[in-house]
Amino acid sequence: MNGTAADRATNVARDDSTGAAGMSGPHATASILHADLDAFYASVEQRNNPALRGKPVVVGGVPDSRGVVAAASYEAREYGIHSAMPLRQAARRCPHAEFLPGRHEVYGQVSREVMDVFHRFTPLVEAISLDEAFLDVFGGERRFGSPEEIAREIRRTVKAEQNLTISIGAATSKSVAKIASDLCKPNGLLTVDPGRERAFLAPLPAGRIWGVGPRTEERLRALGIERVGQLAAMHRADLVRHLGQFGHRLHDLARGIDRRSVSTAGQRKSVGNEHTFGEDIGDLDALLKQLLRLSDEVGRRLRAHELQGRVVTVKIRRADFTTLTRRRTLPVYTDDGGAIYNVASVLMSTEFQAGERYRLLGVHVADFAPEDARQMEMPLFGTDRSERLNAAVDGLESRFGRGSVRRAGLFRPVARVASAFSIGAGKVWEELA
C-alpha cells in the first residue's frame, strides 16, 4: 500500500532525529511539567502586605547596598529590573520601588507547602529551587486526568490555597517544558504536544536553549545563527566542530530531544493520603476503618509508581486542631496496604484516647528503596501471596475502575491480615490469611 511506504519513510526520518525509541523525551506524552511560581519572593511579599500590591517591589536588600536583586515584582520589571541585577542599578531605574530585605524562612515555608501540592499528583517531583520544580505525571491519567488537566488543577490549587500564581509548561521533555513555562509567564499554562517540539522551538532565539549563555550566543551569532531552528538544521558535526562536545547536546536540544528523566534522587519523597472527616469521629473502630482505606490507597499509589518505602507515618488531628505525627521504620520496604495498615493501626491505637474526637487522619510512607535494591528484599510483610493479591487488585481496578475492589474486612491492630475483597456485591477472594 502507498501509505505503508510513506509511513515507513516518516518513521525512519523520525528515528534518525530522535533515536531508537522514536521519542524526544522520557515519555511519548507531554507529561513532564515545569512549574514555576511567578516572581516568587516579591509575590509572597505582595500577598502578605496589601499595601505592596500593584507596586514595584524589589526583594534583595536596601537600594544602596552591594547586593543583587533576588526577585522583582512584575510592576518592577516594567522598569527593566530583573533578578541578579545590582540593587544600586535597580534603584536608579526605579527609585520609588519598595526595597525589601527578604525573609527566607517565610519563603521556605510557602515553598514546602507548594511542593506538597505537587506531591498530591505525583511522587516524581524534582525541586530545582524554592519556586521551581519538574514533575513527571506520566501514569496519572486515570486518577487525575491528562497532564494538561493536572497542570490546570495544580495552578487552581496553588491559587486557592496560597493565593499565588504559578506558570506551568507541559512537554515530552524537561528542556521543552522549561522553555514553555518561561514563555507563558506570568500566570500561564502552555502545552507543547508530542511531535510539535521542533516547530515550537524553531522561531525562538538560540539563547532560550538551556546552557546557551551570552558567550555561546555571541559565537553562534558569528556563525550567522540566531534562531533555534537554524541550530536544528545544522549538521551535528559542524556544531561540534565549532562548540566542542556541547555541540552534541545543543543539536539534540534544538530538535527538542532531551531524555533526562525527572529525578527525585536525594530529595524528600513520600507517598501519603490524608482525609478530613465530614464530622469528627470518636470511635476507634470507625477510625481504624478510615485508616485501612487510607493505607490501601497509599499502597496502591506506591505500586502504581513502582515505589516501596519503609517509614510509615500516621498523622492525627484532634477536634481542637492539635496535631501529632507518629512514625515507625519497618525492617523491610513495602508497597502493601495491609503491611502499612498493620503499622499505622498500632501507632493510631497507641495514641487514641477514649472520649476524644478526631477530625483528620493521614498515612504517609517514605524512605523509598533504591531501584536496584527492590528485587533483593525479602518480603516479610508483603508475602508472595499478598503481592500476587495486590497485583490482581490493581489489575481488576484498571479494568473495572478505581474503588471497584474493596477490602471487606476491618482488622484490629496487630491481628494477622486476613483479607477478603469484593467487586460490587460479590466477594472475590476469601481466606487469605
Ligand SMILES: [Mg+2]
Ligand atoms: Mg519563579
